[in-house]
Amino acid sequence: MTAIAPTPPVRRQLHTPQPPASPFPYNPGSLLSVQDLTIDDVSHLLFRATVLENLDPLIRDRILLKRRVALLFYESSTRTRTSFELAAKGLGADTTLVSSLSSSIEKGETLKDTGLTLRALGAEAIILRHNSSGAPWLLEEVTRLPILNAGDGMHEHPTQALLDLRTILAHLRYGVETLTAETLNGVTVTIVGDILHSRVARSNMMLLPRLGARVVLCGPPQLLPDSAVNAGAGISVERDFETALRQSQVVMMLRIQAERLAGMQLDLAQYKDAYQLTGQRLAAQAPNAVVMHPGPIIRGLELTAGVADGAQSAILEQVRHGVAIRMAVVERALTKTGKEGHA
Ligand code: NCD
Numbered sequence: 001m002t003a004i005a006p007t008p009p010v011r012r013q014l015h016t017p018q019p020p021a022s023p024f025p026y027n028p029g030s031l032l033s034v035q036d037l038t039i040d041d042v043s044h045l046l047f048r049a050t051v052l053e054n055l056d057p058l059i060r061d062r063i064l065l066k067r068r069v070a071l072l073f074y075e076s077s078t079r080t081r082t083s084f085e086l087a088a089k090g091l092g093a094d095t096t097l098v099s100s101l102s103s104s105i106e107k108g109e110t111l112k113d114t115g116l117t118l119r120a121l122g123a124e125a126i127i128l129r130h131n132s133s134g135a136p137w138l139l140e141e142v143t144r145l146p147i148l149n150a151g152d153g154m155h156e157h158p159t160q161a162l163l164d165l166r167t168i169l170a171h172l173r174y175g176v177e178t179l180t181a182e183t184l185n186g187v188t189v190t191i192v193g194d195i196l197h198s199r200v201a202r203s204n205m206m207l208l209p210r211l212g213a214r215v216v217l218c219g220p221p222q223l224l225p226d227s228a229v230n231a232g233a234g235i236s237v238e239r240d241f242e243t244a245l246r247q248s249q250v251v252m253m254l255r256i257q258a259e260r261l262a263g264m265q266l267d268l269a270q271y272k273d274a275y276q277l278t279g280q281r282l283a284a285q286a287p288n289a290v291v292m293h294p295g296p297i298i299r300g301l302e303l304t305a306g307v308a309d310g311a312q313s314a315i316l317e318q319v320r321h322g323v324a325i326r327m328a329v330v331e332r333a334l335t336k337t338g339k340e341g342h343a
Contacts, residue, residue, distance in 0.1 A: 024137055028338030029125065029146030031329055032136050034158045034207040042207070043179040046166055048328035049321075052091070060327075061092035067334050069093045070123035072114065072139075073150070074100040074130045079295050079319050080150050080160070084127050087326035093334070096123075111135060115143045125333040128152070146333035154197050154260060160294050161203035163325040165211070167318045168250055171290045184213035190244045191215060192275060193254035193302050194223045197261070200294045201254060209234030218244040219275060222264055223256070241275050245285035252292045253277050253302045268301070277303040282312060290314050 025032050037045070052060060069088040073081055081097070088095045098114065100106065105114060111130070118126055125146040128136050133153035140147040151157040169176055172187055189208055195201045195217050208215050215235045217228055229237050238244040245251060256266065277291065291303070291312045299305045308315060 024140065025147075026140055026144050027146045029333035029336040030136075030140055030148070031158050031333070032140065032147060032149050033156050034161050034203050037158075039179050039181065039210060042162065042165070042211075043177070045162060045325070045328045045332065046169070046179070047177065048331060049166065049324040052327040052331065053324040057090065060090055063091045063331060064088070064334055065092035067091075067093045067124055068122045069095050069125050069127065069330060069334075070118045070121075071095060071097045071127045071150075072099075072118065072129070073097065074105065074111075074128075074135075075151065077129055077150070079322060080129065080157075083319070083322040084148070084150060084159075084326045084330070087323050088127075088330045090323070090327055091331060093330070096121075111139060112142045115139045115145075119143045119145055125330070127330075146336075148329060148333055151199050153199065154202075154257075155199050156203045156206075157199040157294075158203050159322070159326055159329055160200045161207045162329070163318055163321040164200075164204055164252070164292060164294070165207060166321040166325055167292060167314050168208075168213075168290070170317070170321070171314065172249060179211055181210065182212045184208060184211040187212070187249050188214045188216055188247045189250040189252060190218055190238075190248040191252045191254065192218045192241065192244070192277070194256045195219050195228065195254065196223050196225060197257035198254050201252075204252065205231060205235055216244050216247065220266075220271065222266060242281065242285050245281060245289070248286050248289050250290045250292060251277065251282075251286060252294075253297075254294070255296060255298055255302060272301065276301070277307050279304060279306045279310065282307055282310075288312075292318055295319065 025036055071081060071084060085095050115126060126139060127148040127150050128139055129150040130152050133155035135152050136147045136149040149156055149158055173183060176183060191201045191204060205215055209232065217224055217235065217237050218241055289312060291307060291314060293315045295315065297303065297308055297315065299308055307313065
């Protein structure tokens with residue numbers, strides 16, 4: 001008689017089904033979200049930004065000589081568009097700008113078809129600003145090119161968070177070269193105003209706490225819903241501007257995104273009363289804080305002209321850091337193969 005080996009008992013394990021691993025980014029050169037970057041990746045990008053900034057322009061422009069970069073902008077932009085363009089050109093790349101006005105987008109062409117057209121024209125990377133959250137993911141999926149998210153709807157603006165980080169480090173952690181989860185320990189960054197509609201706030205909230213910073217969100221309930229208290233570790237809500245200011249080493253002011261208010265009524269006089277950054281408030285509550293703003297600034301609304309032009313303002317420094325950061329990000333887009341082991 002043949003012995004029948006007993007079948008081993010089936011071990012029933014309790015496990016929570018995991019969502020399938022995200023295939024994004026498909027292209028290792030893409031930057032869709034700050035969450036795509038490890039702390040080491042961020043360190044490496046900051047390191048390259050400094051190297052590239054200090055290189056002789058005549059040597060720098062051989063790095064991406066004649067490579068083709070397309071800028072695809074469905075929303076207005078001054079700083080982001082110009083700095084991406086200067087960054088790509090500074091590395092020697094050829095750039096072309098397609099903006100929703102003055103292109104076939106006006107005639108009804110979809111993002112997919114515009115992306116495929118740019119790829120057929122030889123674009124090796126696309127820098128995309130779009131009014132819909134998630135658009136860069138779609139563009140990456142259809143083109144498989146490196147896509148750089150230059151702001152998608154109310155979602156993310158990863159290069160803004162990186163340039164904001166570079167600005168913060170230049171002021172508060174001068175000389176730090178390698179980032180860790182503790183680099184910004186003891187630093188409180190207060191983000192003030194229209195958090196709800198701000199992709200800048202969202203990317204900063206996702207990046208800064210990972211480096212040890214405390215992020216305080218401050219604004220009225222219409223622009224900062226109560227649910228923000230659950231935004232994540234290291235993030236808290238403080239409705240009183242002066243209380244928030246007193247704790248801050250960095251104050252990041254935001255524009256009210258009138259184009260995204262969708263009928264929401266806001267009493268501007270009341271808003272200014274409670275949340276405008278005035279010289280008096282700053283001197284009384286945060287005389288040493290660094291004042292930041294992603295721009296465009298609306299003088300006399302979220303901050304006074306005196307504060308914008310004052311000694312504590314780092315607003316134009318942020319713009320300058322933007323070019324260096326975007327050089328590093330564009331270089332990464334066109335040189336990363338996924339086998340290097342760092343950014
Ligand atoms: C911001 C943007 O477009 O998200 N600006 C920028 O990119 N520097 C913020 C804004 O428009 O208020």
